[in-house]
Amino acid sequence: MAAAASLSVMVLLCLAAVVSAQLSATFYSRSCPRALATIKSAVTAAVAQEPRMGASLLRLHFHDCFVQGCDASVLLNDTATFTGEQTANPNVGSIRGFSVVDNIKAQVEAVCPGVVSCADILAVAARDSVVALGGPSWRVLLGRRDSTTASLSLANSDLPAPSLDLANLTAAFAKKRLSRTDLVALSGAHTIGLSQCKNFRAHIYNDTNVNAAFATLRKANCPAASGNGDGNLAPLDTATSVAFDNAYYTNLMAQSGLLHSDQQLFNGGATDGLVRTYASTPTRFNRDFAEAMIRMGNISPLTGTQGQIRRACSKVN
Numbered sequence: 001m002a003a004a005a006s007l008s009v010m011v012l013l014c015l016a017a018v019v020s021a022q023l024s025a026t027f028y029s030r031s032c033p034r035a036l037a038t039i040k041s042a043v044t045a046a047v048a049q050e051p052r053m054g055a056s057l058l059r060l061h062f063h064d065c066f067v068q069g070c071d072a073s074v075l076l077n078d079t080a081t082f083t084g085e086q087t088a089n090p091n092v093g094s095i096r097g098f099s100v101v102d103n104i105k106a107q108v109e110a111v112c113p114g115v116v117s118c119a120d121i122l123a124v125a126a127r128d129s130v131v132a133l134g135g136p137s138w139r140v141l142l143g144r145r146d147s148t149t150a151s152l153s154l155a156n157s158d159l160p161a162p163s164l165d166l167a168n169l170t171a172a173f174a175k176k177r178l179s180r181t182d183l184v185a186l187s188g189a190h191t192i193g194l195s196q197c198k199n200f201r202a203h204i205y206n207d208t209n210v211n212a213a214f215a216t217l218r219k220a221n222c223p224a225a226s227g228n229g230d231g232n233l234a235p236l237d238t239a240t241s242v243a244f245d246n247a248y249y250t251n252l253m254a255q256s257g258l259l260h261s262d263q264q265l266f267n268g269g270a271t272d273g274l275v276r277t278y279a280s281t282p283t284r285f286n287r288d289f290a291e292a293m294i295r296m297g298n299i300s301p302l303t304g305t306q307g308q309i310r311r312a313c314s315k316v317n
């Protein structure tokens with residue numbers, strides 16, 4: 001009897017854990033009904049002013065979710081006594097959009113103080129950015145809370161590098177319980193935004209699976225010697241870099257992926273077929289991308305009484 005009672009307590013605790021880990025699209029509909037509209041109008045304005053900002057906001061959500069889960073850890077500034085993630089190799093001199101996020105947070109705090117997490121703002125801003133650039137929409141699940149910690153070492157180990165091969169990319173996504181389909185669909189985010197020369201130099205100069213005319217075009221603004229023009233920018237999607245479309249995949253089929261990691265998705269391996277499908281059927285890409293974004297947004301959220309709702313996204317309360 002005691003054993004049965006403690007068993008049922010255990011079952012209840014497990015159920016509670018499952019329920020509290022569940023996010024919901026209507027999480028703020030009573031506590032902050034204006035949250036979503038406030039975020040959307042701020043994102044739309046920022047993207048209208050600078051289209052690349054849509055890409056930068058989408059990437060922030062990715063770099064948040066792959067490191068300790070979607071908990072806004074990426075937004076925490078370094079201080080004299082706190083080391084955040086912003087100096088990690090994949091982030092330093094590269095991730096951007098913090099002032100837009102701070103501005104959104106200030107507007108949301110003005111309508112509902114202390115209610116909406118920075119982690120949820122990143123998830124909604126990513127969706128609104130994709131929509132502002134002509135991509136698919138989806139219902140963002142909400143209820144994440146913000147971390148009081150960050151991890152420089154996890155940012156260095158868990159964010160995939162552009163030098164990785166398909167097996168390593170697949171493993172990096174599998175570590176986050178994301179499938180090979182998720183990898184190929186989410187990489188379609190590289191239909192928008194820019195990359196620095198240092199991240200594609202080795203690919204255009206030394207890889208053999210590169211279209212010759214494309215390599216020549218990109219070499220013109222990316223000198224071979226490292227240290228020269230490292231920060232020079234080129235569009236990740238050579239065809240339509242400010243439209244969220246499926247041209248990324250047609251580029252790959254033409255051996256015109258900018259990053260080594262991009263071209264790995266169409267290099268005679270297991271993902272070639274999916275690249276062809278997304279190139280020929282934009283509706284399939286849009287659907288799979290939206291579903292994969294929801295799965296990425298579900299990575300290890302803090303919920304219930306875990307973490308906090310930060311008042312300013314760049315520092316813990």
Ligand code: HEM
Pocket residue numbers: 052054055056058059062093094095096160161162163169186187189190192193194195196197199236259261
């Ligand atoms: C599959 C593994 C991935 C690798 C190796 C990778 C790597 C990179 C690199 C090297 C850059 C250029 C950064 C710079 O030069 O400053 C970049 C940019 C970008 N990435 Fe990825 N990425 C990956 C997946 C993703 C995913 C899953 C998303 C979002 C769902 C994403 C969204 C973006 C966006 C939008 C940009 C452009 C950002 C801007 O212009 O500010 N990437 N990525």
Ligand SMILES: *[C@@H]1O[C@H](CO)[C@@H](O)[C@H](O)[C@H]1NC(C)=O
Pocket residue numbers: 077098312314315
């Ligand atoms: C975090 O760093 C950014 C960029 O340096 C700065 O603009 C912002 O004010 C900082 N936030 C806090 C709370 O200090």
Ligand SMILES: *[C@@H]1O[C@H](CO)[C@@H](O)[C@H](O)[C@H]1NC(C)=O
Pocket residue numbers: 167168
């Ligand atoms: C990439 O994968 C190979 C095996 O497929 C492994 O030996 C290697 O250590 C991995 N490299 C990285 C950087 O993860």
Ligand SMILES: *[C@@H]1O[C@H](CO)[C@@H](O)[C@H](O)[C@H]1NC(C)=O
Pocket residue numbers: 201202203205206224225
């Ligand atoms: C290309 O490969 C050669 C030989 O490994 C290396 O010396 C050179 O630095 C590489 N160039 C680039 C741009 O990565």
